[in-house]
Amino acid sequence: MATYQRIVLAKPADGIPSADNFQLDEQEIPAIGDGEVLVRNFLASVDPGMRSILSGTDSYSAALKSGEVISSASIGVVEQSNNPKFNIGDVVNGAFGWSQYGLSNGRGLLKLTDTRLPYSCNIGILGIPGLTAFFGLERIAKLQDNETVLVTSAAGTVGATAGQLAKAKGCHVTGIAGSDEKCAWLRDVCGFDEVINYKAVSDLDEAISNACPNGIDVLFDNVGTAMIDRVIPKMKMGGRIVVSGQVADYNKAPADRPGLKNTSFFISNRLRMEGLVVFDDFREFGRAKEDLTQRIVNGQLQYREEIIQGIENMPSAFIGLFTGESFGRRLVQIGELPA
Ligand SMILES: NC(=O)c1ccc[n+]([C@@H]2O[C@H](COP(=O)([O-])OP(=O)(O)OC[C@H]3O[C@@H](n4cnc5c(N)ncnc54)[C@H](OP(=O)(O)O)[C@@H]3O)[C@@H](O)[C@H]2O)c1
Known part of the structure; x- marks a missing residue:
């Protein structure tokens, strides 16, 4: 049985989150259904704004319940596809959260075809x-x-x-x-x-x-x-x-x-x-991403990333956002990069 790891909310956070708010668990890799793709995620983000969904009470986003995967932006590679819009090997930007695998019907998945900048930028300075x-x-x-x-x-x-x-x-x-x-x-x-x-x-x-x-x-x-x-x-x-x-x-x-x-x-x-x-600016994202990409490629816009290794380190990477330890965009590599 092939399995993968993910991190779920163990219990709602009160104050600065700590390790016991999170739990690493192991799941069986699911079989794909009609129209679905199976994505193996290799990067996931930690964001200060995610704190609001960990408290157990709804804010402008619904609160996570105990046992639910911590949500975040992610980058992954399509490993199986029953969806004509995606091929095996496509690199995609999704929102699978702190999880090494995810199933999707393709809605909200963005195929990353622009290789002028590293994939990580798509959930960082271009994200x-x-x-x-x-x-x-x-x-x-x-x-x-x-x-x-x-x-x-x-x-x-x-x-x-x-x-x-x-x-x-x-x-x-x-x-x-x-x-x-x-x-x-x-x-x-x-x-x-x-x-x-x-x-x-x-x-x-x-x-x-x-x-x-x-x-x-x-x-x-x-x-x-x-x-x-x-x-x-x-x-x-x-x-x-x-x-x-x-x-x-x-x-x-x-x-x-x-x-x-x-x-x-x-x-x-x-x-x-x-x-x-x-x-709210969703319709204008394409224009903004192109503007930012060109500035970076031309050397007019600098960015800094910290890529931490291992899904088990996602909670500490997140907690470090509130201590001043983070410096620039914090991402976690949760699986092997595509060849
Ligand atoms: N409105 C939106 O649609 C939207 C979307 C995305 C992000 N955001 C918000 O934008 C802000 C910046 O996001 P980011 O991803 O670039 O994160 P970020 O600024 O890198 O956030 C982490 C940094 O915040 C600082 N910090 C932590 N606790 C602090 C405190 N008590 N007082 C002062 N500074 C503290 C620390 O830096 P120092 O060492 O400098 O203290 C830490 O390294 C976040 O608040 C995020 O929620 C809003």
Whole structure:
């Protein structure tokens, strides 16, 4: 009997997830039915936003139940096919989660035929994180040339991509990140104008004011409410706040999350704050992916990946997103790469 491994939710998480929220189990590789494909997955992602489905209560996505596979983006190779749209050997982008195998009727499976960049990019800078940066700036911030932009969790794929896209529009870009190594990469490799290690400065408010002495047009926030509240008084007239992610708040119960106090600035400075669900831009993904690919191929857009080995290491890879240990896009290789 041929088997494969997958990781399921053992029990809902309370606070920062720990190893006992997850369980590795073994399943029999299923037989395919009419119209189906069997995919052997070799890469799966860990994303901070997945935290919301692990709490046992529904948010904008339904909560996972104990025993269900942890959902995520994945890349795999078609091993068997009863579907005329897919051939054995096709490499596909799917959403099979933390699982070495998956069955699909083909809906939602994307065949990867563009080989200009490594497959991993399709669930990294060309996947949801890169697209979040792209549409957060274009649709939500409506970024203009030469504006002043502040990006938080800037060394993550969303933040680093947003900062570089803003630089390409001539903007003055400041990134906030949690280590000197991350700050050096943002400044020296990604071309950010100013960087702030929020764990090292004695006064973060002062550091932001020094980096953006004339105020901020766009805050691209990946961190959460306390960070937004701190920046609101520094926003220029007509400033925009992109609420992309809330990594500092995901592990807190709703009652423990900080609130916004500085809302009077929304009136006096005509500010706008808007959240983003990148799937709303689905129809435009092709255009954005081509734009990002060309920038990378031309050397104008940098990205960083950490590929961790072994499906058994998926929980620790995920938990490391909340400790500052991760640096760039975190993926896990859960099976052999195709030849
Ligand atoms: N709205 C959407 O449609 C959408 C789609 C995709 C992703 N997102 C969101 O975008 C954000 C960025 O995603 P990403 O994949 O690029 O992840 P990421 O920024 O790489 O997230 C991990 C990093 O977050 C930082 N962090 C962790 N805990 C923190 C805390 N308490 N305070 C401040 N920073 C903390 C750490 O970096 P430091 O060392 O710098 O602290 C860590 O390395 C996430 O919040 C994600 O949920 C939104």
